Amino acid sequence: MDYGLDYEGDMGGGDYSGGGGSRTPSAGGSSQRGGGGSASRKRTSYDEQTIRAVTVNMMTKCSSPQMGDGNGLQLPDGRSLYHVQFVAAVRSLEDNSTHIMYHMEDGTGGVINVKQWLDDSSECTGVVELRRACSKEHVYLKVVGQLKDYDGQKLVLADSIRPLTTANQITHHFLQVVYQAEMHKQGKHGSGAFPQPQSSSVMGFSGTPVASRGPLNSSGDNGDTALRREVLHAFTQHDMGNSINNVIDLLTSKFPEEAIRNEITYLSNEGKLYSTIDEDHLGVA
Amino acid sequence: MAQQEDGGYPRLNGSMICSGQFNNMIVSLVGQFASAVPTGNTVEFVCCDQGRATVILDQAELPENLAALPEMYYELIGQVAEDGSLVLFVAREMSADMDMGTYNQMIQIQQNPKFMQYFGGGGGQMESAMATN
Numbered sequence: 001m002d003y004g005l006d007y008e009g010d011m012g013g014g015d016y017s018g019g020g021g022s023r024t025p026s027a028g029g030s031s032q033r034g035g036g037g038s039a040s041r042k043r044t045s046y047d048e049q050t051i052r053a054v055t056v057n058m059m060t061k062c063s064s065p066q067m068g069d070g071n072g073l074q075l076p077d078g079r080s081l082y083h084v085q086f087v088a089a090v091r092s093l094e095d096n097s098t099h100i101m102y103h104m105e106d107g108t109g110g111v112i113n114v115k116q117w118l119d120d121s122s123e124c125t126g127v128v129e130l131r132r133a134c135s136k137e138h139v140y141l142k143v144v145g146q147l148k149d150y151d152g153q154k155l156v157l158a159d160s161i162r163p164l165t166t167a168n169q170i171t172h173h174f175l176q177v178v179y180q181a182e183m184h185k186q187g188k189h190g191s192g193a194f195p196q197p198q199s200s201s202v203m204g205f206s207g208t209p210v211a212s213r214g215p216l217n218s219s220g221d222n223g224d225t226a227l228r229r230e231v232l233h234a235f236t237q238h239d240m241g242n243s244i245n246n247v248i249d250l251l252t253s254k255f256p257e258e259a260i261r262n263e264i265t266y267l268s269n270e271g272k273l274y275s276t277i278d279e280d281h282l283g284v285a
Numbered sequence: 286m287a288q289q290e291d292g293g294y295p296r297l298n299g300s301m302i303c304s305g306q307f308n309n310m311i312v313s314l315v316g317q318f319a320s321a322v323p324t325g326n327t328v329e330f331v332c333c334d335q336g337r338a339t340v341i342l343d344q345a346e347l348p349e350n351l352a353a354l355p356e357m358y359y360e361l362i363g364q365v366a367e368d369g370s371l372v373l374f375v376a377r378e379m380s381a382d383m384d385m386g387t388y389n390q391m392i393q394i395q396q397n398p399k400f401m402q403y404f405g406g407g408g409g410q411m412e413s414a415m416a417t418n
Contacts, residue, residue: 056292057405076402089360089377091292107313109293109405138377167315167358167379171391177403178394 051083053176060110064149085144087173116158140164241276241283296392299336303369314361321352333385339370358383
């Protein structure tokens with residue numbers, strides 16, 4: 001079954017050593033790890049390539065699709081759930097010959113099942129030891145995987161399961177859940193499509209490193225927001241996006257060329273712009 | 286009192302557990318044991334806001350390596366008794382470097398009704414306005 005993924009679990013560092021593989025019995029031969037760079041492979045939406053920090057409550061309560069294929073899960077705020085990451089404690093586990101099934105909770109409500117496939121033939125000692133460290137009750141683990149729905153029952157197919165290096169990861173994760181959700185809300189209701197992180201936020205952190213926050217603009221508080229809006233608007237002129245040079249020509253009367261190029265680079269890195277017919281033509285995600 | 290959802294338990298600090306709003310509920314407390322040696326079947330527990338709670342050891346024992354690692358932080362899952370003490374069910378080892386200040390702030394955010402959609406009832410946000418302790 002083609003899940004429409006460009007890659008199988010190669011995200012956040014590609015932590016296959018602890019994940020034990022992401023193949024599922026129903027995937028057949030199409031979901032091969034690192035599946036080739038075929039030019040005919042269809043581009044997946046950025047939603048499917050986004051890992052969302054969630055709680056067990058969010059996963060168990062997200063809305064299920066009408067079909068039973070496990071795709072299209074959605075949070076109440078409209079965000080799609082494909083790849084998830086969460087921190088939870090092992091309540092119990094079942095060690096089978098082909099997989100390990102964890103039953104995990106984080107106190108937010110509900111118990112989530114997490115399936116980790118085993119591949120003893122290709123696993124090294126380190127992987128085995130890591131799995132042994134995770135296979136204990138009442139230990140907190142960080143899980144990254146794909147959320148699936150099978151007949152109303154939620155299941156996470158784990159790509160990576162690791163014990164925490166510090167319990168501060170629990171605090172960080174819950175704050176990250178709130179942060180991502182609030183940023184999404186601001187993006188829907190704020191004045192700009194991409195609001196700037198507030199330096200005086202309640203939580204006292206902005207979530208993005210300074211280097212990747214986008215170009216600084218000396219023209220005032222709203223300068224880069226206006227630039228961003230203009231850049232994005234310029235790339236929506238045509239169905240196949242617009243060329244970078246065209247956009248620069250359009251906006252160079254209002255903003256410096258370097259600022260425009262920096263903004264385009266930033267938006268591309270953030271996944272807001274993607275290449276369409278060639279590398280010089282970008283569209284808005 | 287509404288029945289708690291399976292897997293749902295509010296995370297509390299010392300002042301929350303003494304408030305009486307979580308009596309008879311299953312809750313989580315994070316902190317350190319004040320002593321590795323119980324007094325009878327109880328032991329003092331220092332919560333994340335430096336408040337103290339009494340932990341009753343009728344249902345579970347102290348962690349095995351508590352004496353060897355006195356600086357370790359633990360998460361206690363148990364039921365709050367009428368007097369505000371906690372009947373211990375499970376003790377989960379955290380880490381020795383856990384930041385209690387940040388954790389205390391985080392659980393207050395969890396208690397905020399505005400964020401209930403992410404953290405569920407958890408067995409119960411406080412009904413009054415967000416705790417400002």
